[in-house]
Structures are given as C-alpha cells and as structure tokens.
Amino acid sequence: MANEPSPPRPLRVSVCYALPGHVWLRELNLPDGATVADALAESGFGDAFPIVQPWERGVGIFGRATEPQARLADGDRVEIYRGLxxxxxxxxxxxxxxxxxxxxxxxxxxxxxxx
The missing domain is CATH 4.10.910 (30s ribosomal protein s13; domain 2)
Structure with a gap:
C-alpha cells in the first residue's frame, strides 16, 4: 500500500481581468495537466465579457505572456490583458x-x- 501513487491533487489557480476601478477575479480548482485555455473556459470569462477577445491583447501568468496550451501549476494567476x-x-x-x-x-x- 505504501507504493500506491497518491491521487492527483487539483490545481488551485485564479483568473483575473483588471478594469479601471474594478478587478474581475475567479478562483478555480482544475485537474492536474489543465492549460491556460482550460482555465479561461472554466472561469466563465467569455460569459462575463462576451465582446472581449482575451488573446487579442494577450494572456499571461504572473506578468509573463503565455500561450493557450501552456500547462498550469498550482497557485498560478492567469491574467487577461487589456489595452493601455x-x-x-x-x-x-x-x-x-x-x-x-x-x-x-x-x-x-x-x-x-x-x-
């Protein structure tokens, strides 16, 4: 029994979008191996901001631009950027x-x- 692998723990990640005077933030629990695209879909960002195309201005993890297929780590903060x-x-x-x-x-x- 000691050699049995432990079940994968869910990743705790947040998705945020900063607006003037307001920050939209969602905390998520995602399965191990989840991607940035998975986090955006699960967060409900598309429903909350239907006219915003997140990849148009960029998406990043802790201030570093990333791609939709990038895998997430526990504690990551996915940031959806907007124009200056x-x-x-x-x-x-x-x-x-x-x-x-x-x-x-x-x-x-x-x-x-x-x-």
Whole structure:
C-alpha cells in the first residue's frame, strides 16, 4: 500500500481581468495537466465579457505572456490583458515639458539630463 501513487491533487489557480476601478477575479480548482485555455473556459470569462477577445491583447501568468496550451501549476494567476488607456511615451513627454516649464517659472536652469 505504501507504493500506491497518491491521487492527483487539483490545481488551485485564479483568473483575473483588471478594469479601471474594478478587478474581475475567479478562483478555480482544475485537474492536474489543465492549460491556460482550460482555465479561461472554466472561469466563465467569455460569459462575463462576451465582446472581449482575451488573446487579442494577450494572456499571461504572473506578468509573463503565455500561450493557450501552456500547462498550469498550482497557485498560478492567469491574467487577461487589456489595452493601455494612455501612451507611455506621450505621458513621459508631457511630464518632461511640465518640469521644463516649472523650472523656467522658478528661474532655475538645470543641466541637461537631470530633468
């Protein structure tokens, strides 16, 4: 009896989708060998967000992009990504312009590269 393999334990995974001001989160128990696609199907994401195509913007596990057939490990967090609400380059440009204008108003000049 001591040599009998133990039955496979279910994987505990979560599926999340962050929206402005709200996070949609589902905790799941899946069989060993389950994939990211299995988790998305089991989570009910398609029913909750019928117009969102999760693979269009990407899906990942703990911030790393992954494929539908990737196998899950116990404790994984499947993340469904969405488009950015702003352009990071544009945001940096605006902050730099704001700092330059503030410096000019204060009458101080900073060396280049220290903006």
């Amino acid at each position: 609400s702003f352009d990071p380059k544009e945001s940096r440009r605006r902050r730099a312009e704001h700092r330059r204008a503030k410096t000019a108003r204060n009458g101080r000049i900073r060396p280049a590269g220290l903006l």
